[in-house]
Amino acid sequence: MITIIYRDSLLSVSEKYQFEEQLSLEMRFCIEPDGRIIECNKKGQLLVDQFGPNFLRFFTEQIAGEAKVYLNTIIESNDIVSALLTDKLSDRDLGILYNGFFKDGKIILVGYRTQMMSRLAGEFVHELRNPLTIIKGFMQLCDHTKEYDKFQPIILSEVERMYTILENFLTMSLRKNVYRSMNPDELCKKLVSFLSSECAVHKVAFDYDISYSENVCKVDLDKIKQVLINLLRNALEALEGHLHEKKIMFRGSVEDKGYRFSLIDNGPGVETDVLKNMGQPLYTTKSKGTGIGLSLCKKIIADHRGTFCVSSVVGKGTTVSFFLPFISP
Template sequence: MIQNFLLKNAPNRSTDMLHKEINGKHEYHNQTMFTLIEELNLPYLKVDQALNVLSWNEMFSYLTDIKADELQHSSISELAITHSIAEFFQDQMALSTKYVQITKSVYENGGNVLNVTFIPEVEDNHVYYFIMLEDLSLQTKYEELLTFQHQMQAVSHIAAGVAHELRNPLSVIKGFLQLSHLTCDFQKYYNTIISELNRMNIIIEDFLSVSRKKTNRKWQSPSNLIESLVELMKAECLLHSVELQVDFDKSFSICHINESMFKQVMLNLLRNAIEAFDEGASYKYLKVSSKEIGEYVHIELIDNGKGMPKDVLEQLGKPFFTTKEKGTGVGIPLCKKIVEDHGGKFQILSERDVGTKVILTFPLLV
């Protein structure tokens, strides 16, 4: 390609001069490549077209366990080099007549993985070949270690998530026990406490499962699910002096929802909203509403808490990011994942000293 370009753009120059210029460019390229190989201390072997070894470096000898006296005055067919490398090299010798660099991964007898790069080069009208080796065994071991680390992180996510998700039903149970003590009427809250204990058991089973594929979703009304949570929400808000406002469409539209996970998300967000209020705030309110827009049901939770600055809002949702002293940073990411697994969307809008709005959207059956 270089030769065609020069011939086209220099019609008055002699062919000899052009060949000299082309050869000069090749020599410069080869010298640059050789210098780079030497500087990086990459294992290499250089041979001619007769397969005679011309040069090598210590790294090649070390990696292949071939001593210098064996390499000197020998041909590649005489070397104790792995069959797969020699076969690859000979195949490329037969096929390559142009400057083409080819790389292939091969396995040594010991199980190590080597990247073999075959580089033809032209020098003074003679063709030579570089064989460069790259040992990938350390990289492979590192990747295996990284995979194990990711597995351990997944276990940590599950453990932290279990602890976080059990707090909600425990808080509800604690709240109802306190209310039953104040009202001297335990029987009134008995069924709710049992229900929350059952939900704790379901949460544990969810996190112990390898995946959330077995979600047991049903076609049901989101409005009915929210309505079933109202008493729980009222009790929680009452304990923290928060006014709860509820406004939802009592429609017959249905979504394909896992009831336990939906309630888990709603109570998670309720708890987050309550914790966002300053203790000394004179008036605290939380509004929960739902409405249908097109083919989706929109559920909103709006509070007048302290809100979040832009930099915190941008980080929110990343695993383990939290601004709470005892937070785990898994609650919001888990809520987001549950909503998205249902084909919905999860959005948080917030402004410092104004409040926060969380918007959940779920697809309706149309």
């Protein structure tokens, strides 16, 4: 039985529990293609208790058709499919976002209630206050003691924690894509500054090579950053325990009708059977992985009308790249 949970790497167990219990935000279901619910979490159980053990019965007559189409789309797709559906808990539009995918003949669904989002925003602000207070305290301590080296790792780890909290919020929020036209090498420069500082923190050598282009692509900068965060995290994880010099390279290259962004690591690489599964929702080889990273990246790139590509040589490393089309002038 597979369920989607918050990424282990981002939230500790107690935090997961806290999110689920306090915010009561996330519903999880494992269902048969006809909508029958096989398993769900506590929050999901509330809907089951009220409407019975079939997912399609959570919806008003008008929307039941839409929900059915949504389930079919999930079955036909290899990717994460999202739908904003309205349940019949009230006549007001509650708007529930379901992300779903198909695995082993079953549909795995995660729902977030939009109504909760404003409450969630408040909780996140509160969550961010703790690391900020710690950072402030240590900065003041540094000022007194001049022992910056001693406190720097704690400050950095708190900053990282803030990033992950924010990243989670962005992923969970229903923010629509905000596209703007952007020159790809301008975009690369923004990505490089983020990548180089992350690599420095992890003591990984970083290099880049960016080709100039006069054309523009339509991008949602935050989403593309999220893709890069996931690719970088994978590369860093692949390099963990690596004995040779760890290297990550970022390349931006002009192609026929668009621009290719590649992240290359000199990690252990992957065998063909792993390679062909990479990017399938829930596919992971890591004990603490959830296998969502690459599939989310693929979805974001598909939303940009781009394509995603992975190549790898065992013993040499892995290249993950995505292609974004130019906007025709």
